[in-house]
Amino acid sequence: MxxxxxxxxxxxxxxxxxxxxxxxxxxxxxxxxxxxxxxxxxxGSLIEADGKIVGSKNLGQAFTDPMYFSGRVSAVNYNVYSKEDTVPDVNGETTYGGVSSGTFNYAPSNPELKKRIEADIVKFLDANPGVKRAQIPADLMTASGSGLDPHISIEAAYIQVKRVAQSSGLSVDEVNEIVLANTESRVLGVLGEDKINVLGANLDIYQKMKEK
Amino acid sequence: MWQIALVLLVYLPLVIGIGHYLYHVTMQKKTWLDPVMDRIDTIIFKFSGVKRVDMTGKQYVLALILSNAIMVFIGYVILRIQSVLSFNPNDIGNMEATLSFNTIVSFITNTNLQHYSGESGLSYLAQMLVITFMMFTSAATGYAACMAFCRRLVAKTDTLGNFFVDIVRVTTRILLPISFIVAMILVVQGTPQTFNANETAQTIEGKMQDIALGPVASLESIKHVGTNGGGYYGANSTTPFENPTVISNIVEILSMMLLPGACVVAFGLMVASRRKKVLFGKQGMVIFAGMGILFLIGLVTCYMAERAGNPIIDTLGITQDLGSMEGKEMRFGVAQSALFTVVTTAFTTGTVNNMHDTLTPLGGMVAMFNMMLNVVFGGKGVGLMNMMMYVLLTIFIACLMIGRTPQFLGKKIEEKEMKLIALCILIHPAIILVFSAIAVTTVAGIAGITNPGAHGLSQVLYEYASSSANNGSGFEGLADNSTYWNVTTGLAMFFGRYLAIIIQLTIASLLATKLWHSETVGTLKTDNAMFTFMLVAVVLMIGALTFLPALALGPITEHLQIRS
Structure with a gap:
């Protein structure tokens, strides 16, 4: 004892x-x-523009304007919200429930997954006339694990170039240049994937348009 | 494919180097950190009144359980009152009772199953004082138990080693220095480390974005080094802040592989040191190779399955050249994700860099099966102990076949040990299968399932496999923050951890006091390639016999459904 x-x-x-x-x-x-x-x-690798914090280099953002590249599907809308999203509705619930991360967690066999992807494909084809189904790479139509993925594949960027150029008034060459400038290649040529940083590219578009 | 090979190639020299260091720390031999660490240790021991006297097996277990109990108590209290304590700039409320119970059991057992989301559920103080602290001590506890086990296998007495000395030495000499270095690498890559409150950015589209910050890097490093796996954020290492680049991804993979592998190397050295100095003891090599073979089988299967993509997405007409990308991050792609998945489940860390619920059926099955076996390297220390159970079982079976007396490292394996070994091997599948069966027959259990069909059963199986193996990853779709799931998984984690450790140390104590017999030509050799294959075969056979029916109803059915 x-x-x-x-x-x-x-x-x-x-x-x-x-x-x-x-x-x-x-x-x-x-x-x-x-x-x-x-x-x-x-x-947090925060980025400033016009004297305000506009985001973080490492976090993706939800972009809805056709003149910006759109990123991957996010279950948490990249924690992006407007004032209205924080106002409670009749049930006392808000569209934006506070900072979070995650994905839809749809199993490969879940019919909801097929439904969501099909709806997104239709929406994307509408917004990007001239792009064919078979050209869409899967990363653009699937949800990232974190809901905060800052990257898309190179192909996913190039199929958006025409739309971005038309809506923003920049030339296709200028937009292509922006894509190239924001491309991050595999480390040492083997590690990871080739990709582009969506927020980086969109900030370049934003700056270019301001100059005009 | 090449990038996977490259990572594994870097791993081998690292694990051998750290294995030697671990061996020196465990056997109280000289290391280069001694001049500094000896002083710190002395202060801690003086303050705590630890006398550094050797303990018997029973005393060792008692000390282990007492200290874990005290940690549980302190941690629980902090979680329940975190809102009134300091370092809470984001005004997080107190944690609910069953969730607190689940969280505390989860972290003290090195599981790190999380039914809460860190960014909204914990204050900065709780992230440090409860989560980070327990990540250190649970890893150190597991490792201390393992070393007590190994030392007894090669010793001639049951009175050796002091639990308090072991846990402190492991923490100060191994976990803290490695974690500090890894934390710095992660910060360089982009992981935040600050006490400032969350930031709100004004986006160029005129909206707002909340950016969750905090002391992330210091938690992130020990989370992997200690094979803990509990994330700072809800989405764990998929989030760009926890795992910003492919470099950070590889650093995290290597740091969780480091110590479980090094344990095996250290054990090999302990056995070999009875004779002469070597680079990698033969006995250790045999076990390491057995684990390695199982690991590679899983890795190849998982990679191929993910690379092949989801056939249902193929039918929609888009290109799936990148493989199955649902739930994965672009910066990692399929190769880095598959590697991470197999490592985190084999080494029972439980951190994820992609969402396992969205893995292809076969990819998810590999993850699940790794945890069901629970011996493919396994968690820090405990993985080796689990594998030793299979080593002893293999010796027993092999000796029965050729009609010899079963003997390991000069100790005879007799009736009493074999009964305990069988019990120990059966506990893990019993916890998984019984709890799963209860869950799918009760309303409260079924309420958690969110994916229809066969995958729903996979979600349940995965959750209990993860709990009992003290892994902590999840098919996160499962709505698991309910009283039912909090309590049942809490119990699964508790029994999965402590019953196993107690039985294993009892077996070690029994073996330690036995007479040492010299090897003769008649003794079964346990340090050659033949034995490795026997070991792998026994592990796979028992794993398949216990889990194949459940797997056939879950992932295999789902695979056939989406491929038909």
């Missing part, structure tokens, strides 16, 4: 020591060093 009490005391004090070391000292040390050395990344 004496052993039991002795162990309880030791367990309690060891727990307390580790709580302080792992739960406080460690995260504070990481924060201190990260804030000092990599301040930009440690605060």
């Amino acid at each position: 004496r052993g039991f009490f002795e162990y309880t005391k030791q367990a309690l004090l060891v727990t307390f020591s580790l709580l302080v070391i792992c739960g406080l000292i460690y995260p504070f040390a990481v924060t201190g060093v990260a804030q000092a050395l990599f301040n930009h990344q440690a605060n």
Whole structure:
């Protein structure tokens, strides 16, 4: 019995020591060093334009305007909302329920998946006349895991170029250039996938249009 | 395909290097961190009154359970009152009782099943004091248990090692330094680490975007290093902040593979050191190879299945050259996602970089089967212990076939041990199958299922496999934040962890006190290729016998449905 009490005391004090070391000292040390050395990344790699924060380099955004590239399908609408979305409806529920992340979690066999993709394809073909079904790469019609994916594939960008150019008034060449400038190739030529950053490309379009 | 091979190629030298370091830490030999760490340890031991005396197996288990119980108590209290504590800039409320129970059990058992979403459910203080803290201690606990187990297999006495010394040494010498380095790499790649409140951006379309920040990197690194797997955000490592680039993805993959693999290397060295210095002990190599073969079978299957895509999407007429992209991130693609999926379930981490619910049926089955086997490297420490159960079983079966006395490392395996081994191997499938059966026959259980047809059963099976294997990933469509699911998965995690550890350490204690017999020509060799194949065959056979019926009703049926 004496052993039991002795162990309880030791367990309690060891727990307390580790709580302080792992739960406080460690995260504070990481924060201190990260804030000092990599301040930009440690605060979320935020992008500023016109003196305001317009987003983060690492997070995608929902774009509805035809003059911007649209990104992948998101179950959480990229945490993007307008004022009206925060006003409760008759049931007291808001369209925007606060910051979150995730996906629809539709199994491959779920009929809802087929329905959602088909509806999106029809919508996309309407908005982009001249594009054929077989040209649409799957990444553009499927939901990302996080709902915050900042990238689309290169093909997914190129099939939108014509529409973006027409709606924004920029030339096709200018838009192609923007796509090229925001392309991120595989690391070392093998790791990951070739892709473009949607927010980066759209910010370039935004700036170009302001210059005109 | 090449990128997968490249990652595995980098892994091998890393795991051998860390394995040697681990061996030195465990056996109290000299390491280069000693000058600093000895002082820190001394302060902790003095403060806690730990006397560094060797414990018997029973005392070791008692110390383990007592300290875990105290951690549970402290953690539970913090979750229940987090709203009034400091470091809560986003005004998060207190956590509900059954959810708190589930969360605490989940983190103390190294499972990290999450029925809450971090960005809306936890304050910064709770993320640090409960989640990050428990990620360290649960990993250290599992590892301490494993080393106590291994030491007893090669020793001649049951009185050795002190739990408190082990848990502190593992934390300060292994987990903290590696986590710190990994955290820094992640920050460079773009993972936030700040105490500032969430940011709201004004988009160029005139709308608003909420950007969830916090001390993410410090949690993210130990989450992988300690094979924990609980994400800072709801969508775990799929979110660009937790896993911003393909480099961060590879760093996370390697850090979760590092220590479970290194455990096997360290065990190999412990066995081999009885004779001479080696790079990779033969006995360790045999077990490592067995795990490696099982791992590669799963990896190839999962990659092929995901690469082939979803035939239902093919019928819609769009191109699926990239493979099955639903639930995956563009920056990872199919190759990095499949690798991550197989690693996280084999090494029972439970972190995800794509949503497993949306995996193709066969891809999801690989993930599920890895957790059902629970021996393909497995979690930090406990994976090796589970595999040792199969090693002993294989020896027993093989010796029966050739008519020899079963013996491992000079210790005879007798009736008492075999009974416990059989019990230990059966507990895991019993938890998964019994709980699944209850869930699909009760209203409260069925209420959680969100996908129709065969996949609904897969969701249930996956949840309990993940709980019992202390993995923590999920088919996240499952609506699991209900009293029923919180309590049943909490129990599955609890039994899956502690029953196994207690039985395994009991077996080790029994073996430790046995007489040591020298090997003769008649002894079954356990350190050659033949034994590796025997081991793999026994694992697969038992796995298939227990789980094939359930798998046939779930993922296999779904596969046939979408392919017909």
